[in-house]
Amino acid sequence: MQLFTKWYVKYILLALCCAVLLVVPLLRGPLIGTEPFFTARLAAHPSWHDDLSFGGRFAAYAWGTPLVLSPAPSVLMAALPFLLGIASVLLFSSILNSFIEDKRLKYLSLLFLILSPSFIYTFSFPNSLFLPVFLVLAAASLFFHKRYSWWSLPIFVILPLFSILITTACLIVLFCYTLWKKEQQKVFLALLFGALLSGALYYGYIFYNTGWAVGLSLGEGKAFQLFSTLFYDFGTLYGLGIFLTLLATIGILSKWEKKYANLFLFLSLSFLIVVSFFRQETLVLLNLMVVPFAAQGFMFLAELRWTSKHFKMLTLLAFVCGIVFSGISQMDALTEAKPDAHVLNAIQFLSEQEQGTVFSHQSRGAWIAASGQKNMIDEQYLFVPDAEKRFWDAEILYSARTKEEIYPILTAYDIKYVWIDDEMKGILWDYQTEGLLFVLEYSRDFTKIYDEGGVEIWKLT
Amino acid sequence: MKLRKETWTLLFIFFVAFGFHLAFLFQVPFFSSDESYFHLRHSQYITEHFSPIVYDSLSYGGNVILNTHILHYFLGILDIFLPEILVYKILPALFASSIVFVIYLLAKKVTENEYAALFGALLAAFVPSFLSVTINQISTTTLFVPLFLFVLYGLLTLEKQRMLFLFLSLILVLLEPLNLLLLFTLLMFIVLSLAESHAIQKNEMEAIGLFTLLFLLINLIFFKQLYLTQGLATVWQNLPLEIYGNLFQNFDLFQTIAIIGIVPLILGVLGLLVYKKHDRTITLFQSVLLADFTLLLLRLIPFEEGVLFLAIVLCVTAAISIEKIVAYIRLTKAARYKSLLMATLVIVALVSLIIPSVVIARDVVREGVTVSEIEAMEWIRDNTPEDSVVAGNVYEGNLIIAIAQRANIIDTQFFYAEDRILDVETIFTTESLVKATQALRKYGADYLYVSKKSQDLYVVSELPYIKGESCFEEVFRNDYAIVYKMVC
Numbered sequence: 001m002q003l004f005t006k007w008y009v010k011y012i013l014l015a016l017c018c019a020v021l022l023v024v025p026l027l028r029g030p031l032i033g034t035e036p037f038f039t040a041r042l043a044a045h046p047s048w049h050d051d052l053s054f055g056g057r058f059a060a061y062a063w064g065t066p067l068v069l070s071p072a073p074s075v076l077m078a079a080l081p082f083l084l085g086i087a088s089v090l091l092f093s094s095i096l097n098s099f100i101e102d103k104r105l106k107y108l109s110l111l112f113l114i115l116s117p118s119f120i121y122t123f124s125f126p127n128s129l130f131l132p133v134f135l136v137l138a139a140a141s142l143f144f145h146k147r148y149s150w151w152s153l154p155i156f157v158i159l160p161l162f163s164i165l166i167t168t169a170c171l172i173v174l175f176c177y178t179l180w181k182k183e184q185q186k187v188f189l190a191l192l193f194g195a196l197l198s199g200a201l202y203y204g205y206i207f208y209n210t211g212w213a214v215g216l217s218l219g220e221g222k223a224f225q226l227f228s229t230l231f232y233d234f235g236t237l238y239g240l241g242i243f244l245t246l247l248a249t250i251g252i253l254s255k256w257e258k259k260y261a262n263l264f265l266f267l268s269l270s271f272l273i274v275v276s277f278f279r280q281e282t283l284v285l286l287n288l289m290v291v292p293f294a295a296q297g298f299m300f301l302a303e304l305r306w307t308s309k310h311f312k313m314l315t316l317l318a319f320v321c322g323i324v325f326s327g328i329s330q331m332d333a334l335t336e337a338k339p340d341a342h343v344l345n346a347i348q349f350l351s352e353q354e355q356g357t358v359f360s361h362q363s364r365g366a367w368i369a370a371s372g373q374k375n376m377i378d379e380q381y382l383f384v385p386d387a388e389k390r391f392w393d394a395e396i397l398y399s400a401r402t403k404e405e406i407y408p409i410l411t412a413y414d415i416k417y418v419w420i421d422d423e424m425k426g427i428l429w430d431y432q433t434e435g436l437l438f439v440l441e442y443s444r445d446f447t448k449i450y451d452e453g454g455v456e457i458w459k460l461t
Numbered sequence: 462m463k464l465r466k467e468t469w470t471l472l473f474i475f476f477v478a479f480g481f482h483l484a485f486l487f488q489v490p491f492f493s494s495d496e497s498y499f500h501l502r503h504s505q506y507i508t509e510h511f512s513p514i515v516y517d518s519l520s521y522g523g524n525v526i527l528n529t530h531i532l533h534y535f536l537g538i539l540d541i542f543l544p545e546i547l548v549y550k551i552l553p554a555l556f557a558s559s560i561v562f563v564i565y566l567l568a569k570k571v572t573e574n575e576y577a578a579l580f581g582a583l584l585a586a587f588v589p590s591f592l593s594v595t596i597n598q599i600s601t602t603t604l605f606v607p608l609f610l611f612v613l614y615g616l617l618t619l620e621k622q623r624m625l626f627l628f629l630s631l632i633l634v635l636l637e638p639l640n641l642l643l644l645f646t647l648l649m650f651i652v653l654s655l656a657e658s659h660a661i662q663k664n665e666m667e668a669i670g671l672f673t674l675l676f677l678l679i680n681l682i683f684f685k686q687l688y689l690t691q692g693l694a695t696v697w698q699n700l701p702l703e704i705y706g707n708l709f710q711n712f713d714l715f716q717t718i719a720i721i722g723i724v725p726l727i728l729g730v731l732g733l734l735v736y737k738k739h740d741r742t743i744t745l746f747q748s749v750l751l752a753d754f755t756l757l758l759l760r761l762i763p764f765e766e767g768v769l770f771l772a773i774v775l776c777v778t779a780a781i782s783i784e785k786i787v788a789y790i791r792l793t794k795a796a797r798y799k800s801l802l803m804a805t806l807v808i809v810a811l812v813s814l815i816i817p818s819v820v821i822a823r824d825v826v827r828e829g830v831t832v833s834e835i836e837a838m839e840w841i842r843d844n845t846p847e848d849s850v851v852a853g854n855v856y857e858g859n860l861i862i863a864i865a866q867r868a869n870i871i872d873t874q875f876f877y878a879e880d881r882i883l884d885v886e887t888i889f890t891t892e893s894l895v896k897a898t899q900a901l902r903k904y905g906a907d908y909l910y911v912s913k914k915s916q917d918l919y920v921v922s923e924l925p926y927i928k929g930e931s932c933f934e935e936v937f938r939n940d941y942a943i944v945y946k947m948v949c
Contacts, residue, residue, distance in 0.1 A: 228692035233681050235692040242677060307664040308623055311671050318674040325678070329685055 004104040024124035032125045034366035042066035043073040052369035060206040060383035064162030077126040084134040085123025091137040098144040108295035117330035118287035121238035132162040156191040160199035173268040180264035210383040243322030244294045251297030342453025356416025399435040422454035467575045478586035482554035486597040493597040493829030498863035500599040507537030519862040527876040557595040563610040568780035581780030587814040590720040590769040645752035699875045701882040721772040724810040728782040729775025833941030838864035852906040854915040870904040889919040894926040912942040
């Protein structure tokens, strides 16, 4: 553990951070999943009206990220997550300076942060999280330095434009802090007021134009699954690493005797754990809280008197391997994630076709819109007045086998194309001739205009 | 080195157990389970190529095989130097028989009485449930059970056998990464120790912690993709619900008692009841039983395997009964007949175990895989095109791949396989020619293999849609199986 007190450790950590954050962009590029397509489209044409989503709707989105990227979308999308990732590590280090004196603990925390699946996910590609997380770290870093704490106000004023949920979670954590420390209360009130005001103005404008945001009642019934909701290793997109969590538990237990002295940390942690069950975005904040505890747990184990040095070495080695494995596993998952070259080719093909609405699964909506065509449904359903009706109609289309069922819906939404791919077939149908697949295959009204790499595009003739 | 009388007796018990295995396994030139052929094929592949089959083009007509291949590497490497019969037939029998040593050690640890420990070892040599899954078979259970017990022994003697625990627990996790029995046992051990206010020794906590970490790490490394997509449901191994029913629901009390053995059951339960000393050894065995029941309730362990571990723990606790009975007899006027009484008890125990063991072993060898079945498979291998696909039931898939050397439509490698169990059931149970041919065509089947095993499994005497139809041509028939060619 003495290695972590050397002067060059911080440089090694920075180099490691660069290496980790470069893996996915170099192997895969910035276009991972659906978010970069959505963000790039908004960044290229910022407007309050989105012509392509849900066949045209009021653009009630968190505009912060697209607006930051809009000066040079392609360049900033490639470079900004990486640069802000490094800056976030420095900011996190600055926050740790306010709470931790032990250099070993600080550097170990930074190492665990860099290797955590959540951090790798956030800063490896242009998603909706990298800017809000960076801003939260910047604001928190300023807030905890008494001399600069007022500088965090402008950040909190713009933060609701990036993510209202992360802003709220961050404010609650800071509330716990001010309650515990009994200081910075004025600054906190100013932050709260600033964020509330800007949030109210921004979302007030959206509500004014769209009405109240409606959740969809037909969403797939999600079971309450503790492990697959919280832990990356058990299936969530960017959750906690299981080994980090185990270490953090040991760290918390080792500090449990001083629980009243660390009330702020325990309260914030408990709050974030509960919220993370319901809103996945807060997992990135939870990860930031878990990492120092994990470092504490690791140091506790390393300094403990063991009965066998073999057990000690192997236990610590298993933890390190587990943490590294979770990180590598996240990089691998991002590198292998959709869309692949076949989907990109299909998007390109679609962009060359004449204008029309494309019907597909909602998870393909962002890709369809990225091709310049209108989609019938996508995943940005909040604030869309007829979202629920569209989802039900889509359900009918998936399972319909007769013209009588299909044509009224096709006409109502002016659908011209249908996008089907292998993954979608797996999600929606059991057989090759089930529901809509049967109609597409045997009806003369549809022509297959594209069929490559498992992606089919059908045109209504 | 001069061996003591007890050591000679233990060796004698071991050789009797080993001889019992040999007596049955040399009755037939082949193996007695479908699973054996899976292990045989993969081990032989490693012998030839030094690397495992990762993508099997014959399983399901193409399927990713998710296996740590520890057993296959072990057998495959030995196959390079040793004769096949020694590696695949005799070595598994040797492993299975080695259970007597570890039961002896554990029973001695509990009773501190060598004779009682020898009695426990003798019972373990003939546990019917263990014989039914090990005799004339290549199976991970053959290795898993003795290793599991050795790991428990290592935990009880951590101060002296630290490396034994470490090394064997690592092998155990690698052998069956999704087997939760040891993990649950160790966790139950902590819970019971806390409940009974026993101080858990520091080295035990360290060992249990390390095992848990290794278990997690190895599971996440090997099954990462499955955990990411299925979450914790991975522990159910993507087993189809219908198979699940077969594995877990056919509970028959009398049959269960028969495969445990009436003497181990009575003496074992008695041993648990009369053992008053609450120490860590007995707590550990209680933990195994609790873990076993929990896994059975959660359906995380096949019923047969659950019963097997129950029977083995009862062999150890039966030694406690014997020790108590001997101690009690010594206090009574019957003390002078002690030897006679003990001899009678041993004979009764042996008879009550050996009879069901012989019956089970004979059934396994005669009915596990039959000569006629092998004949049918060899006919398919010699008389059908190499790229043909053969439809059989789920428990014949590995035989079709290994002996007939043709692609199957289903076998027991479920991890990445699509769920075809209902279609296979349709093929064997439907009366409709259209439905049957639809299901067969869906998987590109060219031949339909209808065996007595399928008839028993699906409770049908013959396939109605074949009679009088010109879609299926009978190309092979013997007393056990018929092979039909699809001609329409």
